Amino acid sequence: MWNLEKTLFTLVLALGAVVLAIALWGTDAHPTAHPEFATMTQGGSGLARHDDRTLTLGWLFGTVILLTFGALMAFGARRRVGGRDTLDGLGRYLLGGIAAHLVVWTGLVLAYRAYLHDPSARLFFAFPAPTAIMLYLMLPVPLVFVAFFVLGFRRWVLTAEEQAAYERLLAAKQERQDAASRKVPGG
Numbered sequence: 001m002w003n004l005e006k007t008l009f010t011l012v013l014a015l016g017a018v019v020l021a022i023a024l025w026g027t028d029a030h031p032t033a034h035p036e037f038a039t040m041t042q043g044g045s046g047l048a049r050h051d052d053r054t055l056t057l058g059w060l061f062g063t064v065i066l067l068t069f070g071a072l073m074a075f076g077a078r079r080r081v082g083g084r085d086t087l088d089g090l091g092r093y094l095l096g097g098i099a100a101h102l103v104v105w106t107g108l109v110l111a112y113r114a115y116l117h118d119p120s121a122r123l124f125f126a127f128p129a130p131t132a133i134m135l136y137l138m139l140p141v142p143l144v145f146v147a148f149f150v151l152g153f154r155r156w157v158l159t160a161e162e163q164a165a166y167e168r169l170l171a172a173k174q175e176r177q178d179a180a181s182r183k184v185p186g187g
Contacts, residue, residue: 004071004074004075004078004085007071008068008071008072008075011064011067011068011071012068014064015061015064015065015068018057018060018061018064019061021057021060022057022058022061025053025057026054026057031043046116050112050113050116052113055109055112055113058109059105059106059109062105062109063102063105063106066098066101066102066105067098067102069098069101070094070095070097070098070101073094073145074087074091074094077090077094077156077157087156088155088156089152089155089156090148090152090156090157093148093152094145094148096144097141097144097145097148100141100144101141101142104133104137104138104141105138107133107137108130108133108134108137108138111129111130111133112130114129115128115129115130124136
C-alpha cells in the first residue's frame with residue numbers, strides 16, 4: 001500500500017500551491033454597488049468574472065479538496081495487518097466513490113463553462129445544466145460514502161473481534177480502577 005502520510009502531506013502542499021495560484025493569478029472581478037438597493041452588491045457578467053483560467057484554478061482547488069477528503073477517509077479506515085497498513089475491501093469502494101465525485105465535479109465545471117458561453121442552453125428538469133448537475137448528481141454522491149459506511153461497518157470499520165478486544169480493555173481498566181478504589185489509604 002502507498003504511504004498515506006506522504007500522500008496527505010503532498011495533498012496539503014498541492015492545496016497550498018493552488019491557493020497561492022488563486023491569490024496570484026485569480027480574477028480581479030469584485031462586486032459593485034447595486035443601482036437600486038444600497039445594501040446589495042452585484043457581480044456583473046459571469047463570463048467576465050469566470051474566464052478559463054479562473055475556472056481551471058477553481059477546478060484544481062475542488063479536485064485537490066476531494067482527493068484530500070478521500071485520503072483522510074482512507075487514513076481513518078486503514079488498519080495494521082501483519083506490520084502493514086491496509087484498507088482491505090474498503091479501499092476499492094473509497095476509490096470508486098472519490099472517482100465518482102471527481103467525475104461529477106468535472107462535469108459540473110464543464111457544464112458551467114458551457115453555460116457561461118450559451119445561457120440559453122436547454123433546461124434539465126427545469127434547471128440549467130450546472131444547477132441540475134449540482135442538485136441531482138453532486139448532492140447525492142456523498143450518500144455513496146454513507147452507504148459504504150453503513151453496509152460495511154462490521155466488515156471494515158469495527159469488526160466483532162475488534163469490539164471484543166475493546167471491551168476486554170475496558171473491563172481491565174475497570175478492574176484496575178476498582179482495585180485502586182478498594183485500597184485503604186495509608187495501609
